[in-house]
Amino acid sequence: MSIRSHIAVVRFGYGLRLGEPPPSDPVAWLEEQLVRPAAAPEGASTSEAIAAREETIARRRAAQRQAREQPPGIAPPAPEGRSPLARLAREEGLAWAQWRLATSQPFRERLVDFWMNHFTVSRRAGAVGALPPTLEREAIRPHLTGRFADMLVAATRHPAMLIYLDNHSSIGPNSRLGQRRNRGLNENLAREVLELHTLSPAGGYTQGDVQEFAKVLTGWSVNMDNPPYGFIWRPEMHEPGPKTLLGRRFPEGPESQEQVLRFLATHPATWRHLAVKLARHFVDDDPPPEAVRALEAALRRTEGDLGATYRVLIALPQAWDPPLSKLRSPQDFVLALLRATGERRPNAAVTGLAALGQPLWTAPQPNGWADTGRAWAAPEAIMRRVEWAYTQAGRMEQTDMAEVVEAALGPFARAETVAALRGAGSPREALTLLFGSPEFMRR
Amino acid sequence: MSHASFSLSRRGLLLGLGATFVLGSSRLALAQAAGERRLVVVLLRGAMDGLFVVQPYADPNMAELRAPLLLPEPGQEGGLLDLGGRFGLHPALAELHALYRQDQALILHAVAGPYRSRSHFEAQDLLEGGAEQRLTSGWLNRALQAMPAANGQARTGLAVGTGVPLLLRGPAQVGSYAPPGLEQPSPDVMHRLAALQQADPLLGPVFQEGLRARGYAADRLGQGAEPERNGFLRLAAAAGRLLAQPDGPRVAALEIGGWDTHAQQINRIQQPLQALDSGIAELRRNLGAAWADTAVLVVTEFGRTARANGNRGTDHGTGGVAFLLGGAVAGGRVLADWPGLTRDGLLDNRDLRPTTDLRAIAKALLRDHLRLPGRAVAQAFPESGAVQPLRGLVRA
Numbered sequence: 001m002s003i004r005s006h007i008a009v010v011r012f013g014y015g016l017r018l019g020e021p022p023p024s025d026p027v028a029w030l031e032e033q034l035v036r037p038a039a040a041p042e043g044a045s046t047s048e049a050i051a052a053r054e055e056t057i058a059r060r061r062a063a064q065r066q067a068r069e070q071p072p073g074i075a076p077p078a079p080e081g082r083s084p085l086a087r088l089a090r091e092e093g094l095a096w097a098q099w100r101l102a103t104s105q106p107f108r109e110r111l112v113d114f115w116m117n118h119f120t121v122s123r124r125a126g127a128v129g130a131l132p133p134t135l136e137r138e139a140i141r142p143h144l145t146g147r148f149a150d151m152l153v154a155a156t157r158h159p160a161m162l163i164y165l166d167n168h169s170s171i172g173p174n175s176r177l178g179q180r181r182n183r184g185l186n187e188n189l190a191r192e193v194l195e196l197h198t199l200s201p202a203g204g205y206t207q208g209d210v211q212e213f214a215k216v217l218t219g220w221s222v223n224m225d226n227p228p229y230g231f232i233w234r235p236e237m238h239e240p241g242p243k244t245l246l247g248r249r250f251p252e253g254p255e256s257q258e259q260v261l262r263f264l265a266t267h268p269a270t271w272r273h274l275a276v277k278l279a280r281h282f283v284d285d286d287p288p289p290e291a292v293r294a295l296e297a298a299l300r301r302t303e304g305d306l307g308a309t310y311r312v313l314i315a316l317p318q319a320w321d322p323p324l325s326k327l328r329s330p331q332d333f334v335l336a337l338l339r340a341t342g343e344r345r346p347n348a349a350v351t352g353l354a355a356l357g358q359p360l361w362t363a364p365q366p367n368g369w370a371d372t373g374r375a376w377a378a379p380e381a382i383m384r385r386v387e388w389a390y391t392q393a394g395r396m397e398q399t400d401m402a403e404v405v406e407a408a409l410g411p412f413a414r415a416e417t418v419a420a421l422r423g424a425g426s427p428r429e430a431l432t433l434l435f436g437s438p439e440f441m442r443r
Numbered sequence: 444m445s446h447a448s449f450s451l452s453r454r455g456l457l458l459g460l461g462a463t464f465v466l467g468s469s470r471l472a473l474a475q476a477a478g479e480r481r482l483v484v485v486l487l488r489g490a491m492d493g494l495f496v497v498q499p500y501a502d503p504n505m506a507e508l509r510a511p512l513l514l515p516e517p518g519q520e521g522g523l524l525d526l527g528g529r530f531g532l533h534p535a536l537a538e539l540h541a542l543y544r545q546d547q548a549l550i551l552h553a554v555a556g557p558y559r560s561r562s563h564f565e566a567q568d569l570l571e572g573g574a575e576q577r578l579t580s581g582w583l584n585r586a587l588q589a590m591p592a593a594n595g596q597a598r599t600g601l602a603v604g605t606g607v608p609l610l611l612r613g614p615a616q617v618g619s620y621a622p623p624g625l626e627q628p629s630p631d632v633m634h635r636l637a638a639l640q641q642a643d644p645l646l647g648p649v650f651q652e653g654l655r656a657r658g659y660a661a662d663r664l665g666q667g668a669e670p671e672r673n674g675f676l677r678l679a680a681a682a683g684r685l686l687a688q689p690d691g692p693r694v695a696a697l698e699i700g701g702w703d704t705h706a707q708q709i710n711r712i713q714q715p716l717q718a719l720d721s722g723i724a725e726l727r728r729n730l731g732a733a734w735a736d737t738a739v740l741v742v743t744e745f746g747r748t749a750r751a752n753g754n755r756g757t758d759h760g761t762g763g764v765a766f767l768l769g770g771a772v773a774g775g776r777v778l779a780d781w782p783g784l785t786r787d788g789l790l791d792n793r794d795l796r797p798t799t800d801l802r803a804i805a806k807a808l809l810r811d812h813l814r815l816p817g818r819a820v821a822q823a824f825p826e827s828g829a830v831q832p833l834r835g836l837v838r839a
Contacts, residue, residue, distance in 0.1 A: 124700075124701075166705045166706045166756070169753075169754050182511075183754065185752060185753045186705055186753055186754045187752070188758070191561075195564075201560070207791070327646075357606065364488065364700050365563060367563075374579075374645075375606070378606045378607040378619050380602075380606075380620065380656065381606060382646065382653050384625060386633070387627050391625050391626040394626065423635075425629075425631075429628065429629075432628050432632055432636075433632065433635060436640075437639050437640075438643040
């Protein structure tokens with residue numbers, strides 16, 4: 001396998017699957033994935049995901065009522081298995097892992113993961129429930145190679161985002177509802193869109209801009225009262241009057257949210273922010289300035305055409321420079337290990353992510369998971385990678401060691417690593433050495 | 444010159460005597476030389492609402508600003524816990540209140556770092572970095588450079604949890620600990636891996652440190668610790684046990700999230716408050732006698748808006764609260780140069796105006812508690828000459 005083939009599969013993918021031939025023309029292999037997407041994964045709709053949570057809450061309330069009415073001394077009936085929400089979340093997690101273990105378009109999936117982290121919605125906020133994978137299917141995948149502005153609009157108005165960042169209950173103080181009830185504005189979504197999703201603090205917005213934008217966003221809400229559940233425009237919550245944001249005036253009404261988002265999506269500071277993040281993710285923790293400039297220019301020239309921007313990304317000379325300088329995130333590490341060993345049981349991936357500190361859809365904060373080696377290379381975290389590899393290797397039935405090494409390391413296998421594998425006491429120990437080697441930890 | 448050589452040889456003599464007389468344990472003597480004082484920093488990620496957790500209930504503007512977030516005054520059912528007449532502590536912090544009554548909790552109000560960012564992520568980096576611009580190392584790590592490990596076994600600094608926060612990243616090597624849960628390969632495999640990692644500039648040292656920390660923690664804590672639902676509780680207990688070891692670390696950092704209460708704050712803050720409260724109690728219990736030599740600094744990146752927002756929550760603000768807890772702390776009081784909550788008193792007519800710089804608290808701990816020399820304190824907090832360490836935070 002050539003160096004470039006291996007760089008293509010680890011830097012832009014999840015590594016080779018056991019027995020999979022490396023791409024003979026790496027650039028063509030990546031470009032093909034951009035223009036000819038395979039069928040998209042299926043799963044629950046937004047309405048079904050919200051329904052699972054509503055039903056779970058209703059059941060819990062009923063059980064509590066029953067427990068109160070129970071005569072003393074008689075044990076209440078045992079709860080019946082997993083709740084609808086827990087069941088759906090589990091199914092979605094397994095489907096997520098299965099899809100990525102099997103995919104033959106890993107570059108597309110890495111891009112999906114990149115944007116899911118950019119537009120983080122986390123289950124740590126309880127009300128988010130099983131909505132994150134619906135955001136992926138409904139807002140990220142349809143616009144993956146389209147315009148950033150379209151993805152921004154779709155992600156911002158998606159119920160997962162409106163709930164996670166509290167906009168569904170933000171009320172314009174002078175709206176009909178705001179005047180009746182003593183409730184009002186919530187700045188959370190407006191601030192994070194400006195800071196994390198578009199301009200970044202380098203864009204120079206003020207506290208006043210955050211507030212004006214929050215007023216614009218009032219009325220974008222979520223119907224959680226009756227099915228079909230989902231996005232709803234609530235004019236009675238919308239702050240009346242024009243708003244001024246970054247020196248521009250926007251009218252009131254149900255068109256204004258999208259107008260502002262499209263304005264932000266095409267702001268020069270947004271191009272810069274996205275270029276830095278893409279270069280950091282795919283090239284190096286400290287993005288080379290030339291790579292950032294090229295991506296920024298591509299976004300500006302094409303008005304945010306993501307497909308065209310990825311083509312500039314894979315044409316960057318810096319993207320093909322050995323050595324592998326990025327440290328794999330736990331997610332990359334888990335998926336690459338399981339693909340290289342031919343493991344198809346998705347539960348191994350889901351539990352692996354939790355064991356290594358990056359459980360699915362639970363980023364601690366709205367800025368998502370860290371994207372630098374410095375953040376992931378804690379002594380304890382690296383020990384756990386080795387122990388998880390050892391645990392996983394103990395579950396494998398049989399192994400053609402040479403094939404696993406070829407899939408995992410390709411031409412990056414160093415002589416001393418190969419010698420250590422040969423000298424290992426058992427296949428299980430050899431696999432532990434393989435997956436604990438620095439060549440495998442990096443991408 | 445002769446005086447210096449005299450005191451050096453005299454100290455050497457005393458150490459030798461100590462090693463002979465304390466059951467032949469030179470480790471103990473050396474550990475004493477390294478100092479018995481412990482410093483624990485707890486980071487509250489997400490911005491705790493200081494005005495809610497330590498309510499200035501006597502301030503006449505509270506009712507107008509945050510009616511949905513007022514708790515009953517002290518003495519009433521479900522009411523605040525009294526802190527001496529002007530302030531009341533949230534009732535979920537009963538353990539902290541008990542410490543306050545034993546003069547082991549000092550509450551600092553209207554505090555903030557030098558930055559005025561209302562971004563969590565930037566503010567956390569600045570809080571942990573210890574400067575007015577972003578740095579790649581943390582102030583606690585730079586302080587540790589002046590505290591070399593004296594016993595050749597334990598690191599002086601310990602990160603508790605799977606990651607190392609920026610606060611503890613930097614040139615000084617720190618240990619880390621998290622409860623085990625996976626199968627472990629033989630030591631031989633681990634040492635072979637260490638050899639494979641050696642040439643990697645990032646992974647080489649990290650792997651060595653992981654091995655060392657593992658061996659150390661397993662030795663002291665034993666395997667198969669009981670499973671614990673509350674992650675912070677479990678980590679706080681482990682931190683206490685490791686810090687209590689005679690040859691254990693002396694400085695540790697922990698973190699706990701869940702404070703970003705933009706909506707339904709009264710309900711949502713309950714869980715993190717309870718976790719913090721019971722975690723501090725576990726830390727104290729496991730430290731045992733060493734609690735008397737301990738100071739625990741609890742800080743958050745900024746406070747929250749003085750006004751409640753439209754969802755019975757609060758948005759990102761500026762001034763807030765820090766806690767200083769422990770047997771070494773001169774507690775039993777609320778320390779605040781109170782700016783008031785009037786339109787002019789507030790910062791930007793929005794946030795509690797900070798009147799105490801967090802660095803003045805942290806610098807005081809480095810100087811008066813860990814007894815670091817002035818240049819080490821300056822290295823931890825560069826370009827902060829104008830910020831004088833507060834006096835009297837710890838017992839003499």
